[in-house]
Amino acid sequence: MRPGAGDSRPQDWPAGPARTAAQGGGPVPVRDLASAIRNQPPAEHDYDWDALHMPGAVQSYGVLVVADPQSRRIEAVSENLASLFGIAPEQVLDRPFASLFAHEHERREAEAAIRPETILFPNPMRVTLGGTPCHAVYHTHAGKLLIEIEPIGAEAGDYDAMSSSATQALFEPTSVEELCRRAVDVVRQTTGFDRVLLYRFDPRFNGQVIAESKREGVDSFLGLFFPSGDIPARQREMYLTNFTRYLPELGAASHRMVGAGGRAPQIDMSYANLRSIMPCHIGYLQAMGVQASMSFSINVDGKLWGLFACHHHAPRPVSYDRRVVCEQSAMMFIFKLVRMSSSAARLRGGLSVGASLARRIAAARADFAAGPEAESAAAMVQRALAVVQEEVCWLVPPEEGARQASGSVTPSAAQRILLDLVEADSAAVVRGGQIHRIGDAPGEMTIYAIASLFGRELPDIRLEQPRA
Template sequence: MSYESEATANAAVDLTNCDREPIHLLGRVQSYGALVAVSSDWIVQHASENLEEILGTSHEQAMGRPLNELIVSDGFDRIRQNLRSVEGPNGTIRLFGVVLRATGRTFDLSVHQSGRHLILEFEPKGEQRGRDVMSEVYPQIAALRRDQSMTVLARDAARGLQAMCGFDSVMLYQFQPDHSGRVMAEVRKDGKSRYDGMMFPASDIPVQARSLYKRSLLRLIADVNDPGSPIRPGVNLDGSPLDLSLAVTRSVSPIHIEYLRNMGVEASMSVSIMKDGELWGLFACHHHSPRYIDYERRTAIEMYAHLFSYELTRHEDVRRKKAEADTSRLQTLLMGHMANGRELSESLLAVSEEIKNVIPHDGLVLFENEEFNATGSVPTEEQFTDVARRLDQAIGSATFVTDTLNTLHPPASEYAEVAAGLIAIPISKRPRDYLVLLRRQISETVNWAGDPTKPMSYGPNGARLTPRKSFEVWKETVSGRCAPWTVEERHAAELLRTVLLEIFLKVTDAANLERQRNQEQQQLLISELNHRVRNILNLMRGLLAQSRASARSLEEFTENLDGRIHALARAHDQLTAEHWEPASLKELIRCEFAAYANGKSKRVKVDGPDAMITPRAYTTLALVLHEMVTNSVKYGALCDESGSITLTLERDTGDGLLISWIERGGPPVQPPTRRGFGSMIIESSIPHELKGDARIAYKLTGVEAHFRLPPAAIARMGEVEAAPAPVQEAPKAPATRLSGQGLVLEDSLIVAMDAAAILEDFGASDVKITSSVEAALEWLETNRADFALLDVNLGDEQSVAVAERLRDMGTPFVLATGYGETDDLIAAYPPCVIVQKPFSDQSVEQAFAKAMNTAGK
């Protein structure tokens, strides 16, 4: 143990005195080495008084001289060439067997930066054994029994270090969370055990000493009776002493010397054990007579401690993996119970013994939805409810662990014999539910190396924190505390928390989450529907205004507007048939020609690979193709019996799609005398909405148009077809004439009036409009319909009952719907013809022609 601290005689006696003592500013070195501090230009500005004894040059002669005048050039060059390793706050270079004087004597050197000085320490090289001391490290590490307990690993490590250093005793000392220390293992040459298992108070190693142990990993005190050698001058020009934090020869504070003498120790060595960047513990080596170990061997010992820290990590990893495997088996068991329909509480209690095997405990509580379920040694429901409320206030979402529940919740002192410590595992969000594992109080006798409550006494220098005179065993009986939760148990608890959260969220909260998802989905659908309806209304308004502005007659306006609306409707049908996924460009071309070419589609040739077009681009392209097709049918290659159209689709070098429209053989082309809305759609829609390109040329030989869709508009492209088939159109139904009285069942008045007008245009003498199933059935009680057009959805009802009445009456009818011919719709209604909304004169005519034909059979 190391207690490097020195308090002033008049300082107030409290534990923070030790934590404030400048143990790195002692201004002396131990006699086994000498020290010089040089400026950036290698001028000696400080030197220890024993420089002449060590190096052969007095400190007075060295002061103010360049270092290269004190040592041979080979030695100086070797120092200078290795200075790059000094970079960084804790950078140190170690040089072994360096010749510094003409006598040929060799030295071990330590060089580091301290403020504006470069500090060099020289230790005369001892007798060479003819063997590389580093080679001793790996056999000792290899001898560690890694598959045994921590106690065995610690004892092996202490034994290996003793073999390397030769000290009378070596202890492995682990810091506790409160900074006290426990001796994990002790190996002594006399075979006795003096401190094994004992605790040392945190005051034995104050804060600044622990900080130095993290920076300087090995500390040798070769002789407690060595007065050391002062450094001259003692301070810099600004009055500050040299910072010797990283000095390997740094002298020892008087209090620590007294501490070691009280232990009967004349030489000591402390080697830091670092783990995860923090000070995990120390190897504490003691000798009953002076003992010096040269710098090279000390470096090998330091390497041994480094490698042991890796073994610690590996040891913990093995334990962690075991905990993970145990938890995985526990998860399988738990899921098996819940798969049989058991509640979470029932399932957890059923596997409580398995949980105890992974994380030993005395009692288990599941506190879920304010319900108390428990087994084993636990507080009452009322007592635990108070604990749960305190946990809500004090902990976060991670697992909470305590050995002393009364420190979190003082009333717990009353039932410490039932539950003194716990691991609380939150298994839901607020209000939290918990799985809590509890342990009973254990009455433990802790052996301290002296009374930890009396770290100070009156020494020769007055009231100060004087080291204990006695290290006799001081026994303390501890109560109100449970057996400590190990690192592996804490890790297993965290794994169990993950398992339970998964189960809780997937099973226990499934209904709530499903409701929430449904609500969110409904809101999303409403928002999306609202967005799309507004877009459609804006689009319809724009089509209406632009078609009106460019039309020369009411008939032309009606025809243009109707065609454009149905072009959008056909594109929408294609997209919805694929669940709003990308749709085929060739199918869109086929639909447009089928709708308007009137038997002339065989004169249309489509070459090149098909392309799947994104939904947004598809509707834009539908309007452009509609304008091109109708213009060709009215004025271009398809307006007579001789013209033809070749559509070529090809991928360009930028992964875009080129569409070439070439008309040949039609009447001579006359460029338009005015630029109407249709021309705007052809020339501007693709550039404006899709960031593509469009150009059209009115040549005498025929219209030529070229469009480019950017890669963003294309989901994917197919291979070139060997022999592309010409676009075919659906056969046009013969003209249909209706006679008699008709019925329209539609809850939208405007749509109903449009449908009635279409039927009257086809010959109906009268058309009755109704908006509900009840009204339609009531009218049919006293009237007979010769034909009927029924909407499927009428607000909160469907027209199935009216369709069945019409079937029974032998009346042909057509269903109008925006859903298309779905399997559910076909199954729900009597056999009938279905027309897609928005319908047109042509689609209604074709539907009734088919319905009348079917009824006549």
């Protein structure tokens, strides 16, 4: 992504690219890495977007095998099967996919994993291909079985230890800011990349680097902005489909898929991590001096909230286990982010509603003391609930039946919110000898006794104490 070099606009900065030196208005200071990036990204129509999910080629760190899920015979394979494992593609085409694996128990396990009722595959499966221990990762898409096979390298770590450490680190933060800082540290510790950035998108998909973890001596992008054009709409759609992207070596060649008769089959690789990288993105990374990269999208409620981006200035292999730990960390980050954001929203809403209730009750205080004209207990409660129904429908979870056609919440939902505001399980209003109960309140005699014993000692409802 191209940072808006040197830009330090406020939080509500306008949409559109950051100003660059080429646009006039005097020189614009830029960071060393960002300065090499071209001033304007190519228009979307300059790209062959069909190649984004059907590139016809894979990266060099693994082999992609495509089979028919019914016959289980191999229909296509990447040509680097020969260079990685010493097996010519024509030797395996139209053969059962399990015949690739060296050991009988591996073939049995592979066959057992591919059943019509299979929903989740036991990924990764350890297999041996051409004498090399490998991870095999399965998925089905567009009527095909896709198997991604990559050698288990020396960089593989202790998955259980890494996962436990990452989970503990992300469990501890108590604020969104701390969570963001901790998350980039976890990803960098797990992968060893020179720099890990956390981007946050605005509604127009302009973005800002809001957290960063980096090796000493590496330039910082923290706080920089970048325009929406750096990630065109079609590419953002792919981030919603396959939220992990991994490029271990920028200069490595890609390898085409081959089918029967040497033809190049059209294969939808939307969910394949081995999918080759578009030339425009390779040029983009080269301009930044990056030789290896990895990214994880942050999708909240079906929308792209942000992105973890990892950069390294030399080739950087990252084992499958380490990538899985990063994926799990990203998912835990999303879970914590949603929980924290929801709690903050409910707190802000609670204070707002509490203040509104206090204002209305304060304004009606004279009416409540007006003798025969006084409002009944039930009417007083209904007045309070009306405020909740009108003003806090957005606080109610989207449950079945929680909202009315008008958009306001139902009376029962309003009662739950009103009790939440004062952190109570039940409530009762005693007015003029009448009682109105909310929730699982005790019986009338108990309520009368409480009101008689403590009524004069209870604090008054005041505007400056909206929690009341």
